[in-house]
Amino acid sequence: MTLLSVQGLHTHYHVEQGTLRAVDDVSFEIAEGETVGVVGESGCGKSVTARSIMGLLPRRIGEIAAGEIRFAARGGTLDLAQQDPLGPVMRDIRGNDIGMIFQEPMTSLNPVYTIGAQIVEAIRLHSDLSKADAWAKAEQLLERVGINEPARRAKQYPHAFSGGMRQRAMIAMALSSDPRLLIADEPTTAVDVTVEAQILALLEELKRERNMALMLITHDLNVVGEIADRVIVMYLGRVVETTTAARVFDDPKHPYTRGLLASLPSLGRRTRLTPIEGTVPGPHQRPAGCPFAPRCAQATEKCNTQPPTFRIDAETSVACWLYDDAEAGHA
Amino acid sequence: MFKNPVINRILSALFTLWLISVISFIVIQLPPGDVVSNFVRQQELISGASVPPETLEFLRQRFGFGEPVYVQYLKWIAGFPKGDFGFSVIYDGAEVADIVARRIGMTLLLAILALFLSWGLAIPLGIYAATHKNRFSDYLMSNVALFGLSIPDFLMAVVYLFIAIFVMGSDYTGGLFSEAYVDAAWSVERFWDFLKHLAVPLLILSIGGMAGTFRIMRANLLDVLGQQFVETARAKGLRERVVIYKHAARIAINPLISRLGMQLPVLLNGTIIISIVLDLPTLGPPFYRALIAQDMYLAGTVLMLLAVILLIGNLIADLLLAWSDPRVRDG
Numbered sequence A: 001m002t003l004l005s006v007q008g009l010h011t012h013y014h015v016e017q018g019t020l021r022a023v024d025d026v027s028f029e030i031a032e033g034e035t036v037g038v039v040g041e042s043g044c045g046k047s048v049t050a051r052s053i054m055g056l057l058p059r060r061i062g063e064i065a066a067g068e069i070r071f072a073a074r075g076g077t078l079d080l081a082q083q084d085p086l087g088p089v090m091r092d093i094r095g096n097d098i099g100m101i102f103q104e105p106m107t108s109l110n111p112v113y114t115i116g117a118q119i120v121e122a123i124r125l126h127s128d129l130s131k132a133d134a135w136a137k138a139e140q141l142l143e144r145v146g147i148n149e150p151a152r153r154a155k156q157y158p159h160a161f162s163g164g165m166r167q168r169a170m171i172a173m174a175l176s177s178d179p180r181l182l183i184a185d186e187p188t189t190a191v192d193v194t195v196e197a198q199i200l201a202l203l204e205e206l207k208r209e210r211n212m213a214l215m216l217i218t219h220d221l222n223v224v225g226e227i228a229d230r231v232i233v234m235y236l237g238r239v240v241e242t243t244t245a246a247r248v249f250d251d252p253k254h255p256y257t258r259g260l261l262a263s264l265p266s267l268g269r270r271t272r273l274t275p276i277e278g279t280v281p282g283p284h285q286r287p288a289g290c291p292f293a294p295r296c297a298q299a300t301e302k303c304n305t306q307p308p309t310f311r312i313d314a315e316t317s318v319a320c321w322l323y324d325d326a327e328a329g330h331a
Numbered sequence B: 001m002f003k004n005p006v007i008n009r010i011l012s013a014l015f016t017l018w019l020i021s022v023i024s025f026i027v028i029q030l031p032p033g034d035v036v037s038n039f040v041r042q043q044e045l046i047s048g049a050s051v052p053p054e055t056l057e058f059l060r061q062r063f064g065f066g067e068p069v070y071v072q073y074l075k076w077i078a079g080f081p082k083g084d085f086g087f088s089v090i091y092d093g094a095e096v097a098d099i100v101a102r103r104i105g106m107t108l109l110l111a112i113l114a115l116f117l118s119w120g121l122a123i124p125l126g127i128y129a130a131t132h133k134n135r136f137s138d139y140l141m142s143n144v145a146l147f148g149l150s151i152p153d154f155l156m157a158v159v160y161l162f163i164a165i166f167v168m169g170s171d172y173t174g175g176l177f178s179e180a181y182v183d184a185a186w187s188v189e190r191f192w193d194f195l196k197h198l199a200v201p202l203l204i205l206s207i208g209g210m211a212g213t214f215r216i217m218r219a220n221l222l223d224v225l226g227q228q229f230v231e232t233a234r235a236k237g238l239r240e241r242v243v244i245y246k247h248a249a250r251i252a253i254n255p256l257i258s259r260l261g262m263q264l265p266v267l268l269n270g271t272i273i274i275s276i277v278l279d280l281p282t283l284g285p286p287f288y289r290a291l292i293a294q295d296m297y298l299a300g301t302v303l304m305l306l307a308v309i310l311l312i313g314n315l316i317a318d319l320l321l322a323w324s325d326p327r328v329r330d331g
């Protein structure tokens, strides 16, 4: 069953230089219990997409200009794009139905409250547990995410925790109200490789035991390969390819996806790294046609107009003119 | 020096106190001719007869009259444990301790009330301005604060007096009581009269400190609001008000606490200056008169007392900060 369905999302940032189309016509779905990886280079709109879902766009700067964010909750579906981001409905969705963890574990927790107090705050916000019960639950959660001596640790402040432990504490907090969806925005970018593997394994375990969906944002395709079911590849605010995690490695379609794959430092192939030619254009110099055209070796005349999304089969769609002859037409 | 930081702190405070007493004594000895000889000469002028030999002997015993300077210093500090800080020439030989004791309370009361008032107004205004950044109200407040920062306290006091007396026709001419209540016993009317009189210097004093506190609070909060843990608080589903006050403002206040140590001398200075202009029963007027008349035991003792208050104020600020910020406490 579909848990989250984003359709035609346009998110604009009103900045000094003008209006920035940070997310430009993005559509994707996440099923219950599914892990979806969102990949793309820095600045392609991954975080803005997540913020749009959470209702956490910067006030008076970010705005959902068009589109739907349908989320299955309260026995029906709710269009989150239509909700007041600060209103009671969104506040209840946040933390309760959708949890989120961030890239920077070192700064994600408030330095003046204990770890336990911060988790208890989240628990009590969305339940009527007593303070003592909430503390007990917070300690259980800390134990579950792999923190030793949870009772003692809960009374410590964030500065007594290492980066990896803080990220575990963040996960405990995000899971405290049993969300249906966890959005993890580059949860392992700031930690070292060993810790990264542990955190990914933990996320994988937790989502299985709770049948929770996971939207995992990363710029590392290897991370996607580890735990995702499906992959969404973004470039300059657009989804350029949607496919399964297996296929993204075996049979990437979009020239950008292929470029990402080729630039991957793989343990098996000891070939030289071939990063994608050129750089991402500044957000204000968006090409008129296919956004990838300036860096694409296969670009043709046709690419001066924006390619629609071609559906290759039930699992894969690509926004690239190379697949124009794929029978089905627009998705 | 020593392992225990508390002992270190106390030792260094004691050393500072000693240094302060030396400097104060040097100040006492600075004017030509020493205080005691001046006093003797003055008494002789008034009475037209020589000072009796018993008095001279007493002065020699107690203050080292006619002995080397270091003996005089030792004799002066030897009186401290007994609460003897010397005598005042302009107050007809009254004990310095008595003069100071009668006025220290009002001095501290004014300074501390002004501190509370300026924080109580400046912090909420700073929070409001930061959360309404770049809107009209923010521009207005920030510019008024800039203006307020550039007016010295005594000028405000003079301007206020001018407006009160010549424009509004008030009979306020300074002091803390109307004539009818100066020597009256405490009553509701007297207290009300006192409050009305207190309001003037209090407002002048607190407005001076407000501008700076407002600007720092606004800047701190803007800085904190950009940090990741604020986003975490929102992602939990907390109300915006809780996010701002409990998670952001709570931290933005810490630099204000560490600034207390610097704010206190400014406030005490302001209290003294305003008390001179408005003739308030604080240490201001006697200190001023003592400096002009070279009544050096009084001037030196007030100087020393102010320094001690600053020392204690700094200690309190440090303790408060450690209490408020666990990173400082454990660090």
Ligand SMILES: Nc1ncnc2c1ncn2[C@@H]1O[C@H](COP(=O)(O)OP(=O)(O)OP(=O)(O)O)[C@@H](O)[C@H]1O
Residues within 6 Å of the ligand: A013, A015, A020, A022, A040, A041, A042, A043, A044, A045, A046, A047, A048, A049, A058, A061, A219, A283
């Ligand atoms: N607060 C903001 N103000 C102005 N522009 C912003 C803001 N946040 C994001 N943007 C812009 O929106 C675009 C998309 O940014 P986004 O943060 O979604 O990228 P990302 O894919 O998450 O990248 P990264 O991998 O670096 O996190 C970028 O061009 C970025 O410059």
Ligand code: SF4
Residues within 6 Å of the ligand: A254, A255, A256, A290, A291, A292, A293, A294, A296, A297, A298, A299, A300, A303, A307, A319, A320, A321, A322
């Ligand atoms: S549409 Fe054209 S430019 Fe864009 S990726 Fe496909 S081939 Fe390259």
Ligand SMILES: [Mg+2]
Residues within 6 Å of the ligand: A046, A047, A048, A185
């Ligand atoms: Mg991002």
